[in-house]
Amino acid sequence: ESQKILQELLGVISTELATKFQYTKKIKEEGNNVIEMLEVLQRHFRNLLLAKIGVEKMPAGQTDYSVSKLKNIIQLTESLHRQLTTTNANPKMALEVLLLEL
DSSP states (O other): OHHHHHHHHHHHHTSOHHHHHHHHHHSOSOHHHHHHHHHHHHHHHHHHHHHHTTSSOOOTTOOOOOHHHHHHHHHHHHHHHHHHHHSOOOHHHHHHHHHHHO
């Protein structure tokens, strides 16, 4: 299930802005769905960061993010995750913010 979510999100990340907003429109308003997406993206970008600094092997065909960009993305996913689990933040809005950063 995580791999399916990741592949779907990676496909959306590389699209234009309008497509990203259309994607967030169809996501359920349930926070759990977006929280699961954030967790999947956190793992993915942490793995990319580890590969970038030489701890792990770089997955084939991955976009070349800088170390600082990867750190910013990870911090953003952690911040959004914390907000969604501890406040009444809007899950759809959180996902839009993340997709805009990517």
